Amino acid sequence: MICLGIEGTAHTIGVGIVEDVDEKCKVLANVIKMYQPKEGGIHPREAANHHANFIANLVIDAIKKANIDKKEIDLIAFSKGPGLGPCLRTAATAARALSLTLDKPIVGVNHCVAHIEIGRGTTGCEDPVLLYVSGANTQTIAFAEGKYRVFGETLDIGIGNMLDKFGRIIGLEFPCGPKIEKLAEKGDKYIDLPYSIKGMDVAFSGLLTAAEKTVRDKKHRIEDICYSIQETAFAALAEITERAMAHTEKNEVLLGGGVTCNKRLREMVKTMAKERKARFYVPRNDLCVDNGAMIAWNGILMYKSGIKMNIKETTIDQRYRTDMVDVKWR
Ligand code: AMP
Ligand code: MG
Numbered sequence: 099m100i101c102l103g104i105e106g107t108a109h110t111i112g113v114g115i116v117e118d119v120d121e122k123c124k125v126l127a128n129v130i131k132m133y134q135p136k137e138g139g140i141h142p143r144e145a146a147n148h149h150a151n152f153i154a155n156l157v158i159d160a161i162k163k164a165n166i167d168k169k170e171i172d173l174i175a176f177s178k179g180p181g182l183g184p185c186l187r188t189a190a191t192a193a194r195a196l197s198l199t200l201d202k203p204i205v206g207v208n209h210c211v212a213h214i215e216i217g218r219g220t221t222g223c224e225d226p227v228l229l230y231v232s233g234a235n236t237q238t239i240a241f242a243e244g245k246y247r248v249f250g251e252t253l254d255i256g257i258g259n260m261l262d263k264f265g266r267i268i269g270l271e272f273p274c275g276p277k278i279e280k281l282a283e284k285g286d287k288y289i290d291l292p293y294s295i296k297g298m299d300v301a302f303s304g305l306l307t308a309a310e311k312t313v314r315d316k317k318h319r320i321e322d323i324c325y326s327i328q329e330t331a332f333a334a335l336a337e338i339t340e341r342a343m344a345h346t347e348k349n350e351v352l353l354g355g356g357v358t359c360n361k362r363l364r365e366m367v368k369t370m371a372k373e374r375k376a377r378f379y380v381p382r383n384d385l386c387v388d389n390g391a392m393i394a395w396n397g398i399l400m401y402k403s404g405i406k407m408n409i410k411e412t413t414i415d416q417r418y419r420t421d422m423v424d425v426k427w428r
Contacts, residue, residue: 100164104193110389133145153192178190210420235355242346245421252301261357275360282328350379
């Protein structure tokens with residue numbers, strides 16, 4: 099079975115084509131375009147306009163890269179939520195148009211669950227705790243009693259948003275995470291910053307405010323501030339992930355989301371896993387960031403488990419939580 103998936107929850111519009119080969123996920127194509135605001139954060143309508151401009155060409159490009167005929171596509175999947183309304187609607191509209199013109203079934207996918215499933219489908223892990231760290235989302239997620247449940251999450255802003263906001267303060271361009279990572283590599287002096295963990299949850303706005311103040315005070319190098327932000331925030335993430343693993347008694351940890359590209363975060367979580375004698379998994383980078391292949395793969399799992407949607411049911415849900423999905427395929 100071959101599925102074309104469209105991702106469009108926030109800044110990225112992506113089209114992925116995957117094939118189910120003996121229950122294994124084979125990615126045939128995975129192309130994305132990322133909206134980059136000229137200044138400030140993501141403007142939902144402008145991001146949606148960006149997606150509308152690029153989606154048709156991305157579909158053509160993906161089909162070409164997959165080296166298939168469009169008639170070979172068996173299923174269309176799209177990101178139903180959570181995300182920004184205008185962006186979600188643009189992706190869903192494109193998916194409906196494709197489903198109707200190709201006369202193929204369509205399913206709406208939960209974006210967060212898709213991050214887990216692409217990890218399970220491509221890295222060999224089976225029953226992990228996922229540390230999902232992206233722009234807007236920061237959660238630890240694991241499977242229990244028929245659903246993916248959120249064990250810990252941010253109580254205020256997502257880790258990526260925190261990095262992007264801090265980056266903007268020091269004059270970096272979006273996305274700032276990779277640029278902060280480069281600066282942090284040149285830092286070595288740890289500056290004390292607030293470390294907020296509440297139970298299994300984290301919070302980052304206090305850390306952001308304190309880091310901003312440190313910049314204004316001009317007593318420290320930017321490199322050392324970036325280093326300290328990473329050390330503090332990532333240690334908190336490793337800690338809540340470990341707590342979720344201990345609580346669920348799972349011995350696999352999987353990373354997902356754009357911030358997963360960060361080498362220091364990987365190293366910290368890997369060390370934690372090693373100390374617990376647990377296995378550590380991370381998908382390749384193009385499958386960690388928001389992408390269409392993960393939506394396509396989750397679409398296949400849903401469809402094969404008997405989930406069908408008619409066009410009227412292909413609505414979007416800006417607040418589609420991870421634990422609202424009935425995971426019939428497990
Ligand atoms: P996503 O929403 O999953 O596509 O991820 C986008 C977020 O990942 C943005 O906030 C980026 O700043 C962040 N990001 C991407 N690469 C890195 C990196 N190497 N280190 C830290 N954050 C990153
Ligand atoms: Mg994401």
